[in-house]
Amino acid sequence: MQRRSLSSVVIKSIDRDRVSQTVADHVARLRQRHPEIERVIWFGSWVNGLPTPGSDVDLCLILSSSKKSPRERFTDYLPLCFPVGVDLFTYTRSEFDRLSRSSPGLHQAILSGIDI
Numbered sequence: 001m002q003r004r005s006l007s008s009v010v011i012k013s014i015d016r017d018r019v020s021q022t023v024a025d026h027v028a029r030l031r032q033r034h035p036e037i038e039r040v041i042w043f044g045s046w047v048n049g050l051p052t053p054g055s056d057v058d059l060c061l062i063l064s065s066s067k068k069s070p071r072e073r074f075t076d077y078l079p080l081c082f083p084v085g086v087d088l089f090t091y092t093r094s095e096f097d098r099l100s101r102s103s104p105g106l107h108q109a110i111l112s113g114i115d116i
Helices: 016-033 070-077 093-102 104-111
Strands: 037-043 057-063 086-092
Touching (some): 016 037, 037 104, 070 086, 086 093, 093 104
Parallel strands (some): 057 086
Antiparallel strands (some): 037 057
16 A cells, blocks of 8 residues: 655646736625625735745735624625635724724735735
8 A cells, every 4th residue: 555655746737817817806796795895806815926835815805894893894895716825804984993093014915015
């Protein structure tokens, strides 16, 4: 019986065009279904040009308002299937403004992204 070496490497290819198109399609669907979305920012390694196999898509949604807490609301905006993992951040406009004081590094990382 063959045993797999603990030092085996698994290489996954990155299809940038597929990821970009999937993000665009998902954001278009979100905007149709959720008029409370004011802004969508795609940030992180896919935007700054440094994705690696296993890199996820980082999306920040800025909402006009929400009666749900951030932990409760983000599931309303998750995609059903995606070619890579997704980290989704959902903030109301006022929560996002406060983020600049409570987590300036995260706030700046988000702002370094692109608006979709």
